[in-house]
Amino acid sequence: MKICELLREQDIVLGIPAKGKRSALARVAASLGERVGRGQGVALTALLRRERLGSTAVGHGVAIPHARLDAISAPAAMVATLQRPVWFDAPDDEPVDVLLALLWPTADTEGFLPALSRFCRILRHPELRTRLRASGSPAEAYAWIQSFEGRNWARSGGNASRTGRARLPSLLREARA
Template identity: 35%
Template sequence: MNLSGILKPEAVKVIGAASSKKRLLHDLGELAQQAYGLDAPLVVEALQERESLGPTGVGHGVALPHARLQGLGDVTGAFILLEKPVDFDSVDRQPVDLVFALFAPQDAGVEHLKALALVSRTFRDAGICKKLRSNTDPAILHAILTADQGVQAA
């Protein structure tokens, strides 16, 4: 498994700023609808439900919101780069500017976990995060995220 199988080029977006975490989740829902034809309100609801269990801001300006969705066939992702970071209730209390959302089928067991581990490892790489933060072209961001960096799911 690699990110090129999860992330479509049209699921990568740069946003100047989000007024709040809730607004950012709505932006992710809209992006998932545009890129994958998912129902934006259902995506937002699922992401908010997951956030209510505990924030998915993992630190160092990175958030990895994720949700399981009924009727989804494959694990998919969406990436947003925020030019102005937003508070996301992260574990380190720092605002986030790199947001990778992962959407999995309701019954996806190990595939969802593998994808989440892959995304997590990718964003733990300070070099990748630095490259992402220094680019605002969605095509370049997609290329950075999907380049074979030796990061593989277990």
């Protein structure tokens, strides 16, 4: 499933104020919880439970908080940038200011890992991370995501650092738990 099939322009929130990891996740959970009709509490509990297994930060100021929920029938995604980076226990020790969050129905056993992998892969592009941080509107950020998602990965590279490459398999393993 493509990111732009999960993500709508209205699912992009720029400049979220957050004092730390938990408050950033709470803001994300409020948006995602509303989108899936389960409320902030259910979404936040699921995201925090997953975060306890290991940080969803992948490096370069990016985190991909995600969780699987029994109570939803369709996946939901959102992109958020933070006003100021927050500590997220990232593998490169860099604070996080870009989040691409995902809630996925537990019953859908086929699509979750490929979608999570696609999210990780697209955010390995330094230019996309820069463009998201500099976006002046959700429409601009969405256009950049569409642009990068349409690129041929074999030709455009991805330029993942060793840290980023090492983190992707562990993120995928943890997601199975």
